[in-house]
Amino acid sequence: MNRIFLFLCLCVLVFSHPLAAQDSSLRLPAFSKFQLRNGMTVLLLEQHEVPIISFSMVLKAGSTSDPQSKEGLASLTADLLRKGTRTRNSDQISSDLDFIGGEFDMGVSTDFTTGSAEFLKKDIRQGLDLIADIILNPVFPQEEVTKRIRQRIDEIKSAKDRADSVIGRYFLAYLYGKHPYGRPVDGDEVSLAAITRQDVERFYETNYVPANMILAAAGDFSTSEMRGLLEQRFNPWPAKNPSPVRIEEPRPAQGKRLLLIDKPDSTQTYFYIGNVGITRMNPDRVAIGVVNTLFGGRFTSKLNTALRVDSGLTYGARSSFDQRRMAGPFTIATYTRNATTEKAMDMALEVLANLHEKGITAEELASAKAYLKGQFPTSIETSSQLASTIARLEFYGLDENDINSYYSKIDAMTMADARRIIQQYFPKDNLVFVLIGKAGEIQSLAKKYAPTVDTKPITQPGF
Amino acid sequence: MKRLTLLLAGMAIAAATATAQDYGIKTHQLKNGMKILVQEDHSIPNVALYIFYRIGSRNERPGTTGLSHFFEHMMFNGAKKYGPKKFDETMEAAGGSNNAYTSNDVTVYQDWFPRSALETIFDLEADRIQNLNFDEKMIESERGVVASERRISVDASNIGLLYEQLAATAYTAHPYQWPVVGWMVDIENWTMEDLKHHFDIGYSPANATMVVTGDITLDEIVKLAQKYIEPIPSRGLPPKVTTREPEQLGERRVVVRKFAQLPIVMMGYHVPEAANSDYYPLQVLRTILFEGESSRMYQRLVDKDQLAISINGDYTPAFDPTLFEITARPKEGVQPDAVEKAIYEEVERLKTGQVSDRELEKAKNILLADFYRRMKTINGKANALGRYEVFFGDYRKMFTAADDYSRVTKEDLQRIAKKYFTDKNRTVATLIPEKGETRQ
Structure with missing residues (x-):
């Protein structure tokens, strides 16, 4: 009986699983990795399915780098990057980005700051000019800092109107207590109000350095051309020593x-x-x-x-x-x-x-x-x-x-x-x-x- | 989680534009009336299979609101060959996963799986389309699940709660007035007979369109469909929904007072169905007003005047005339009427002045980029193809939308702003926080 059963199964497999043999060898598409002379890491993966190019940045500084009682600083800094550079104000950045149908988002977790951007292939030069400008030349205008802090505080209040959008934050705080993983990644009503423009600038100067930056691109490009485009824009970023924070391994709760x-x-x-x-x-x-x-x-x-x-x-x-x-x-x-x-x-x-x-x-x-x-x-x-996957692999070593x-x-x-x-x-x-x-x-x-x-x-x- | 009902406009396939590029869609019509669309995409060894049924809360009646959505849940609770729990267990053991959603107009079943599971999926779908079992015990258990879903999407979401009141006020005659999830009292009172009736009117193969994308060929899909789906006899189509919402003759307002930290302002303007030619200029207008941080509303309310922490505009394809919805979350200390006033001023600006060439071009670029983003995954392709076929009458509209958008002029925008965005055509809902007692 068993043999017949197995035999039938095999028939079905052979008929409907022509790719089964490949299943156990699923592989990431090949990608290349190199470092710019200032220490920034670049990863490039070609994928030509749709005329889109995606970028994923991982910066090795997250909310655990926030100073005590200034929780939310890493997150606020990431938010404010696009609120003005040496040559573009906030409106110009938004307008330039929207005009080419581009996407740009920053996010922060306990361990790192992430950025994602996406452009149509035909707009790649303008798109890259824009992200390089945002990352390398932010000026953090005082009025934008003040505005964003107020919005952030109201967003926390609004989030508290939905239990399921805040329960995770209460849980981390209660579970980890004083360990840096217990501090709110986006800050709270009190810590945000304590942050100044100088804090933001200092956080940027200390942490936004090439050696902390992993930039991955995936999509419809040729590797050699993309390498040139990135070197042109990111080579001028001056090298600087990073100052990583050391945190202890968290201990599980007892009882x-x-x-x-x-x-x-x-x-x-x-x-x-x-x-x-x-x-x-x-x-x-x-x-x-x-x-x-x-x-x-x-x-x-x-x-x-x-x-x-x-x-x-x-x-x-x-x-x-x-x-x-x-x-x-x-x-x-x-x-x-x-x-x-x-x-x-x-x-x-x-x-x-x-x-x-x-x-x-x-x-x-x-x-x-x-x-x-x-x-x-x-x-x-x-x-x-794919861009996000290879950037994170690199971050975790x-x-x-x-x-x-x-x-x-x-x-x-x-x-x-x-x-x-x-x-x-x-x-x-x-x-x-x-x-x-x-x-x-x-x-x-x-x-x-x-x-x-x-x-x-x-x-x-x-x- | 799965079977997440998209009660608001979260499912908006906003606007789509495309170049005239041919994406290689193939079609086949089964003898029982079900149409099949297939798009091969061999980039990953996976398949997305969507079945769109043209039935939703619009086909319901007072007393049994939410039935389409409840029925959607019941479609996972056992049929003849695969009894209770077996649908999910079998699918997951074969490497597949699933979800489903219900809207005012449609009920959509989504399967995502490795190609090795293809035949299993057809067997599972055919079983439940043909031989769904209505088990009293499962009905009672699922009633609790849906009630919980309503509590999280309405009771625990001020936006969900306010939207429900907006729709209930904006429509007086048309079935879009009740929530897709249903009123709680209706959830508590559906009967087995209601479910059986719903199955009879909505689940004939001729009332469905199947879309399959991914690592497959048309031939193998047609063969499997002929074996599993074609033998299912066709029945009638759902009774026609003949009700049309009468013209609104004056502003309507509704207020919700409840425990909350911040207020919400929401408004709805009556606008046409997806098949109307004003659909395209309205989507361009929506993009100019609401898409991106350079949009007019964001610039005015969030950035410049700092009245709101967010502002959104939604206009989702619908079978019948629907609502263009605006949602703003005022900042702490800002009165909702200040937010309202700023929104109206921006709307008036569209009527009296023309948008710039750059604004118009930007909107078209955003719509084009959105289109490509949806094409990145086999799931996105399956959903978009099905929605064009069902809401616009032809999947090919997806590929001609670029032309439809490119024809939109500045004069069109002014014309539709004047036509639809009037005081008389508007319903406004506001949520006013009440600071309740909290225990220390």
Whole structure:
């Protein structure tokens, strides 16, 4: 019987899998890497599908470089780059960018500042002139600094009108405490108000140096021509020694504690449960990804099946390992109506306990492997995804092997690996809880989950 | 998460323009009436398969609002061959993932998978189109899921909440007046019979268009469709929606007071459906007013006068006359009426003065770049092709849109500004914060 079954399977495979043989050798397209004489790193990847060229910058300074009580400085600096250069004011920059249908965005995380830009091939020279000007020659006009700080403070207030847009910030602050990963990346109502134009200028002078800069381009260009275009514009940037910040490895929380944020108009409770997780360089990250796919990483995951599919308690429940230079958070996240808060929290904890007790089945393992392999190509499909992927690999000190070995690492994972991963990386008894909801209805159950309970109103500045 | 209903205009395939480039679209019509569009793209070993059903909240009635969206959820809850949970389990084990969305006009099912899963996907789709199972227990569980979705997209989102009030006020007759997710009381009261009726009127193969893009060929898609989809008999089409919204004869206003830190101002002007020739100048006008930091509204309200932290304009393709929506978030301490006044002044400026050549050209460039960006992924291609076919009547409109936009003149912009952006044609919704009691 078995043989017949296998034989039939093979027939199907041969008929409908002509590319299966290639599946285990999915590779990043080739790209070249070089350094400018001032120390800036450049990565170039040709992809000629559509007449678009994408850029991804990674600058090795993020919110962990913010001075104490000036949280949000890295983020504000990144924002203000486009608000005026030596030769263009803010209006001209916007107008020049929009005129060619270009895109330009800056962002900041704990570890780095990112920039992304995209232009039609025909506009590449104007596009590059513009980004080089923005990166090399910003002047940070006082009135733009003042304006942007006011807008940022209002944006934080507006974000607090939506629990799901701020719960992550409260969770990081409560989980990491005084560790730099606990400080708000975009600042808060108080820290932003303390930032001056001089702070912004100093942050720029210290951190925006060629040796900190990785610039990746992907899209419809020839490598030799793009190299020339970039050298022309970025070679004049003077070399300078970077001043990296040293931060300690964060320690996982011991025991249990809970923070309740009161948002009196809530009809649902939003909650995160988790602890400190893993770094991007963790040698087990692929196997951890496989187990997390089954635990809370896809629609049929154990968490979503229990909390959504089987019980209708929520629209969605998930878990994730956020991977950074240092260990990022592991989180279980979901929401449910006020009256079912306790039921949903108990259920989430039960699913976690079951993972430790029962583990996963061989069938589940095979399904998760197929799922991750089947979905992965769409994450390196576009020029912007490719540029961002190779720039980040460079930042983490990794190379294309990280991607090119992805399928074989998935294939190699065993049930024994899964058992070890669960024990080693999924928290069990040490858990941090953050809830946003209507305290009047849910406060009494908080102490059931942790001996330490903290509460504050959502209107209180900070996170 | 999946099955995310795009209740606002988040699904806007804003405006699209294209060169006359031929993207190699092939079509096939099945005997049961379903049309198939195929675009080969072998850049990654993956496939996107979208099925557009021409049925949405516009086909509903008071008492069962939100039914199309609820039905969309039920399409994942088990059929004959693949019982409860099996649709997702089978698809994910084959390396695929899925989502779906419902709007006023359409319900769209999206599958993304490695080409090795192609036949499995056809088997799964055919099973649920033909033999969907209505299980009482699954209905009750899914009712809770949808209620939770409504709480996150309306109760917990001031913009979602205000939009619902705007639409309910701007329309008096047309079904666009109720929310796609449905009123909570309707969510609580749908019956099995309602679901079965919805299936009967909306899910005939002739009411659907399938779009497949990626690492496939037309021949293999046609073969699989003939095997799995063609045997499904055609039934009738949904009853025609004949209601037209009467002309609005004066400004309407609605106010929402609730716990919040910042106010919101939203307004809607009645504008035509996607198939109307004013669609193109209206999209150019929207781009000039709202796209990018150099746009007129951003410059005026966010940058110069510093009245708002953000301002957006949306105009989404629709089957019937719809709303051009403007949303502004006033800064702390700024009265909503100051924001309103500035918006009206910018609108008046379009009526009395002409836009510059550079502004017009910029808008056309932005629309062109947007078009290419959507073409970067097989998913983007599948969605865009399907939306042109369904909303504009022909996928080829996607490739001629460049010409349609290039014909838009400064005079057109002035004409449509005068025609649609009048006080009488306007509905304004404002959210006023109430500082509630918070416990310490």
